Amino acid sequence: MTAIQRPSSRGSASLLVPLLVGGLVMIALGVYGRVNPPTGFAVGVAGFSAALPMKVWLTTGATVLAVVQVVSALSMWGKLGIDIPAGVHRWSGRLAFILTIPVAFHCLYALGLQYDAPRVMVHSLLGCFFYGVFTTKLLSLRKQDAPGWTFPVLGGLAFTALVGLWLTSSFWFFTTIGFKI
Structure with a gap:
């Protein structure tokens, strides 16, 4: 596999629509999370004792896959000197995204966008930012x-x-509550 080569002198006008849509997604999630009252109803995934451990472990899995994303991207851009198939990058990204869906759904549906505690506020804003980017x-x-x-x-x-989301959720959980499934 050869490294991806893109000229750096291209205009950024083609990014206008993606940036606009990403910004709208970020704002829409924040507004939805703030305007709709949280249900407090935990949506769980089979195999976990509760919604919080489910969110912690799925976020941890997504973060591990994000590290795979960085390493495979560096390989695709010719920065590592090793060839990692592009499929590894695509599939690790797809799987990471899929792991975030139940977490985001639970956060928006059961908890909403919160800003009472600094950690939770940063976490809420990072979640909106992640999906916008x-x-x-x-x-x-x-x-x-x-x-x-x-x-x-x-x-x-x-x-x-995503690392910020992991630090404000999973890392906090592991250091405060412990390793529970």
Whole structure:
């Protein structure tokens, strides 16, 4: 496999629609989470003792897959000197995203956007930001005239947001409550 080469002198006008849609997704999630009263009803996934451990472990899995995303992206861009198939990047991203869906659904449906405690507020805002950046990245993938910095920056922002989500949820859970399933 050869490294992906993109000229860095391309215009960024092609990113206008993806950035706009990603921004709208981010705002829509925040508004929905704030306007709709949380139900307090926990939506669980089979195999977990409660919704909170489910969210913690699915977020941990998504974060591990995000590390795979970074390593495989570095390989695709020729920065590691090893060839990792592009399919590894695509499928680790798909699986990471799928793992976040029940977590985001529970957060929005049962808890809503909260800002009472700083950790929870940062977590809520990072969740909205993550889905906005993720949307922007996906919509930018087919833009042949996207600047060369597009995917490293959007991928880096998505990775950073997901790590921030993990730190404000899973890491907090593991260090405060412990390792429960």
